[in-house]
Amino acid sequence: MSKKIILSGLIQQDFEKIAQDLKASKFRARQIHNWIYLKSVKSIDEMTDLSKDFREKLSEIAQVSDVTVKTKQVSEDGTIKYLIGYPDGNCVETVLMRFDNRTNLTACVSSQVGCAINCSFCATGKRGFVRNLTAAEIVEQVLTIQRDTGLKVTNVVFMGQGEPLLNLDNVLQSLTIFNEDFQIGARRITISTSGIIPGINKLAELEMQSTLALSLHAPVSEVRKQIIPVESKYPLAELKEALKNYTNKTGRRITIEYLLIKDLTDTIEMAESTAIFLKDIKCNVNLIPYNPIKDSKFKKPSTSSIMKFKYILEHSGKKVTIRLERGADIDAACGQLTGKVNS
Numbered sequence: 001m002s003k004k005i006i007l008s009g010l011i012q013q014d015f016e017k018i019a020q021d022l023k024a025s026k027f028r029a030r031q032i033h034n035w036i037y038l039k040s041v042k043s044i045d046e047m048t049d050l051s052k053d054f055r056e057k058l059s060e061i062a063q064v065s066d067v068t069v070k071t072k073q074v075s076e077d078g079t080i081k082y083l084i085g086y087p088d089g090n091c092v093e094t095v096l097m098r099f100d101n102r103t104n105l106t107a108c109v110s111s112q113v114g115c116a117i118n119c120s121f122c123a124t125g126k127r128g129f130v131r132n133l134t135a136a137e138i139v140e141q142v143l144t145i146q147r148d149t150g151l152k153v154t155n156v157v158f159m160g161q162g163e164p165l166l167n168l169d170n171v172l173q174s175l176t177i178f179n180e181d182f183q184i185g186a187r188r189i190t191i192s193t194s195g196i197i198p199g200i201n202k203l204a205e206l207e208m209q210s211t212l213a214l215s216l217h218a219p220v221s222e223v224r225k226q227i228i229p230v231e232s233k234y235p236l237a238e239l240k241e242a243l244k245n246y247t248n249k250t251g252r253r254i255t256i257e258y259l260l261i262k263d264l265t266d267t268i269e270m271a272e273s274t275a276i277f278l279k280d281i282k283c284n285v286n287l288i289p290y291n292p293i294k295d296s297k298f299k300k301p302s303t304s305s306i307m308k309f310k311y312i313l314e315h316s317g318k319k320v321t322i323r324l325e326r327g328a329d330i331d332a333a334c335g336q337l338t339g340k341v342n343s
């Protein structure tokens, strides 16, 4: 028996081709599309405005999804972490974050299995790189959340496992699907990078309207190298030029992610150097107090060092937020994803 078509991750033209092959109209294609992306059904049987006969024909050649939810963990704060398994046996983690008093539902998606960047604070980096995810596999993560919760995801952040700009074509293809098929506005989508300059230049060329987030984590090359080894390949001085070019071309403000690690990146000197580094870059800053992972040499910053750091950056004219810790009790917080069963 030949392999069935997986409907999740397809675009309207693909649905039209399927409808045409089954001798049905474009309208049927639009109905299937809406059942997949707007109603997040689990099976073709649930597509109740299609005739039983058509559903049977469609089921012979296609199925909604081929992923499995290996585990699901719910945090005390409502964050949900899924371990999703693909047919080749690889798994990634996807996190749904909810924030009190806000209606936003944010999916934090993975773009690769494992990661080659090997940031020293990150559980994923310790695994090394396994493979890129396809656009459909990225899209499946958001559909899995929607199918499971019955809720509609309103925001997507590419901040899960992997370096999105090292899988740029598939990430951009999934971004288009989120935008056009899920109807999630471009500005509600964020792509995060450790600082891959060719990828940043490509996004600048495309005049991307989604948000770019850069993991800066240290404004001094020698310190940054200890945290993000890719600093040796794409050093801060060149990165700064790429970021300026990006904001000029897109007109968009960058989000600077800054990890506060006790006595390494949370000092007053680092805050002052960060303010100088960011002086000519149109950006907001998001401070992330470090979450300890198993066997880590790094420590959590104190509340007073977080507040001092924030004050210095605000004083330099930047808008600064402190990232709320989500799902730390289920290892779903920043840098804690591993994508392994039993990790």
Ligand code: SF4
Pocket: 115, 116, 117, 118, 119, 122, 123, 124, 125, 126, 160, 161, 162, 163, 194, 335
């Ligand atoms: S923080 Fe991101 S880029 Fe760095 S190793 Fe982890 S997954 Fe890769």
